Amino acid sequence: MTQTVFAPWEDPGEKPLIQFKNVTKRFGSFTAIDNLTQDIYEREFFALLGPSGCGKTTMMRMLAGFEEVTEGQILLAGQDMARVPPNERAVNMMFQSYALFPHLSVWENIAFGLKRKKMPKSELDARVDEMLRLTRLERFARRKPHQISGGQRQRVALARSLARAPKLLLLDEPLGALDKKLRQDTQFELMDIQEKTGTTFVIVTHDQEESMTVASRVAVMDEGQIIQVATPDKIYEEPASLYVADFIGDVNIIEGIATKSGEDGYKINWSEGKEPFQAKTPRTLSEGQKAYIAIRPEKIAVSQDKPDSALNSIKGKIVDIAYLGNMSTYHVEIPGGLTIKAQTANTRRLSRRSFTWEDEVWLSWTLTAGSVLER
Amino acid sequence: MRRFSWFNATSLTFGFVFLYLPMLLLVIYSFNSSKLVTVWAGFSTKWYGELLQNEAFLDAAWVTLRVAVISSTIATVLGTMAAYVLVRSGRFLGRTLFSGMIYAPLVMPDVITGLSLLLLFIGIGLDRGVLTIVLAHTTFAMCYVSVVVSSRLVSFDKSLEEAALDLGCTPMQSFRLVTLPIIAPAVISGWLLAFTLSLDDLVIASFTAGPSSTTLPIKIFSAVRLGVSPEINALSTIMIGIVTIGVISASLITKRSMVRQQLEEQEAIRT
């Protein structure tokens, strides 16, 4: 491969744009951000993922300068931000609540930040029009925020934060209110903007697919801490913990006792008297310790007969089928009461589907299909 | 009201008659052609004409108007600032004390406010005149303005100001370009309230007015002690008119645009 992979976090010589250094944020006695240390590099598209209330917005607000850091330091391009007011930071934020100015039209809302820059009128007009075009709001330029729909408001908020072309753009759930088509288009626009301008994005999203599409790295948060930071595929394929595995996408979790088997493999004894499942992992587990296998449903094959080659296979009964258009998810009950989800692509028409409720089927997966996790 | 019972109708009528009959009589008698206040002798507007000839009354009217405009304007600026600081600046030492002290003059008897101001002016050797009335009116009107404005500010979404800061505004610009336009209806109705309060204040003005600076209420009060004249009725009718217009527009502005703006604001934020 000739194309160089964008991975500044692997280069020790690279200077991070943002540095969280042991940052703690407390509201009274409540700790919203708990001793967080994280570097974010220039030109990154850094996605924050996590359940509601885990501190995503708080992290952004500290970057934008609306929230003081209780302990620790935030550096932006090497400079300590503690004493820099929000209006003097080269940072723009798109608010989760939009915060559009109700007394100004869509056009004036977008122009607001540009006017503070003392830009020549013609340049300003051109820039606002460009933003309107980008967010497909040309027809609504003269309307007030209360005269447009929720999705349109979200786009105004996005356009307003993009207009100033900041070095660092903070987007707090920027695309939640858009329909799927428009969301995908906007995602590509965002990536395009980033290609062109080299802006660094920190984006909060609840949509794991979105983070997979746009992000250079994903940070999964929980209770004010970052649990894992990695590239989207790594987060998906090699989650560091059950929490991450469960949070990103659908996953089957099988609990058992690990015993060493071969070079870098383990047998997971998941039920007394049953054939243990086998898995490879770079981790070292101690003999007899509790471990989990996390397997994505699409990594599990469903077949009529027992496959010859697969090392892990088990027979079960279909208890439920979820038809998802291009995919079907089979819920298969295996001996011991565990229900395993297996996903297959629908290449045939629904009426000719080969399996149906109550059918006995074989599930199988390879040694590397699942990740072995300790917690 | 679905069932407009006999009792409700009576109490409403009684209440309104009690409130407005005296004023109605005053207005009617201001158009009386007779010099005798209590005897109706036909419609005439001559007392309004004579009023315009009366130098003393015109002077007093001019003083009153100047005092009202200047003091309500200063009170609006100060009251708005006070409200902003009290609502916005989170917790600071003695904040509760401050906000309590802002509202205290509302319930303070006018006599006490007037007397204490008089003592102050004498104490610092300020000659009583238009200036002292303006200062006195500013002091008490400011509280009213700050009450009106702060009730608006409490429901004001703070993230709008943050957005303004984020887009490069200094705190001052953010106030001027975002906060002020949005709370403008409350500020205007605060001004109108201050204006009408100043217009009809008698007690505080009589403590702080000098010989050369008599306001209309003082003039009317002293004139009436020598007997009610139709001229006074005419003058009072005009004042009722001005005050009514002031109060009605204040409440209209408040109701209409504040409701509308709050609606807009709520919609501009995600629901």
Ligand SMILES: Nc1ncnc2c1ncn2[C@@H]1O[C@H](COP(=O)(O)OP(=O)(O)OP(=O)(O)O)[C@@H](O)[C@H]1O
């Ligand atoms: N000003 C504040 N005072 C007290 N607690 C706060 C304040 N702001 C946020 N919190 C608390 O801090 C925690 C993190 O809040 P934050 O807004 O960062 O969550 P979030 O991850 O953005 O959630 P969501 O996905 O729902 O937007 C929450 O538990 C919240 O209640």
Ligand SMILES: [Mg+2]
């Ligand atoms: Mg949030």
